[in-house]
Amino acid sequence: MQKNRISMAVIRRLPKYHRYLKELLEKDVKRISSKELSEIIGFTASQIRQDLNNFGGFGQQGYGYNVEELFYEIGKILGLNRTYNTVIIGAGNLGQALANYVSFEKFGFALKGLFDINPKMIGLKIRDIEIYDMDELEEFIIKNNIEIAYICTNRESAQVTAERMMDCNIKAIWNFAPVDIKVREGVVVENVHLIENLFTLSYFLNNNEE
């Protein structure tokens, strides 16, 4: 495996392979050729072979890919062969929505707590998971070995909250606040800006002749 030579573009396609392979597994499909996979996933067969070759290549000439094996291997590459303790910062609408996404749990992302500054929210539970006071954040992160935090605060609080968690050695931040969080070396971040996706949609809506 030549980890360091895998491009960002390939990495970003892996979750999509994972999703389609899961669907195939659910339909009890045992094996699939790159051509058949191409038809359902929308990448070209040659792109698929090239992508999967990055990881040693799981296909066999004349047989295609073993669906279960490929699903498992891609999951392993994505780090889905273990569990992660997570917290949500900001128990507003989006924080609550994310707390209710049980599919995150199914893939090993175990939500341990939510945090908020609103006294009315503190002590309430979502799916048996408690909302804690922000004052307890540092202690909770260290004690519960939290690796990933989903930030659902407003723009002003996002970076400050991230700093507090990085002081406690959090490893990954999934940020939904409308700001790009800056992280320290050794910490990874994904900034999700939903509204930017909506703007792209409105661009295409107005330029659909292309």
Added chain:
Amino acid sequence: MQKNRISMAVIRRLPKYHRYLKELLEKDVKRISSKELSEIIGFTASQIRQDLNNFGGFGQQGYGYNVEELFYEIGKILGLNRTYNTVIIGAGNLGQALANYVSFEKFGFALKGLFDINPKMIGLKIRDIEIYDMDELEEFIIKNNIEIAYICTNRESAQVTAERMMDCNIKAIWNFAPVDIKVREGVVVENVHLIENLFTLSYFLNNNEE
């Protein structure tokens, strides 16, 4: 303007320019050089000049960009100089969270109604916007000139719902269901798969030496 030659990559960067320019405007910054913009946005100055040249180029040698003008022009390119009537299909946790995103409204995406199949939800309101029965979907879309639908249903209902709305000439679908919606010619779609973003994060968490 040579619309047809603008690459997807450029289009997908425009919302980010728009967000940073908005912040500059809020800080009352009047003009900015590509170098300064580069420092805050993280793209290279040459990339910024190249990107913005696609749209005729708004900068002036030795002056830089007029922040307000550039913000306005990029907004116009993204289609933000008009309003869109929208609906949300599926008033569960995510649907409700999106309904509460007032920033969508501020940029012209006017939510006219939510739809659900759960009888307990129907008639309830979120921010004064009513949740309607799915049986009323077609009539509502036509009557209210709905252009964009946010799909927040489960996987099974997503495509079927999209078909019903395409029969009523909906123009754009913003899909959050864990499936890639297939659209007809003339309809645009953005499929948002939050969990795939989380998988990318866990990949980077495990491969952070790169």
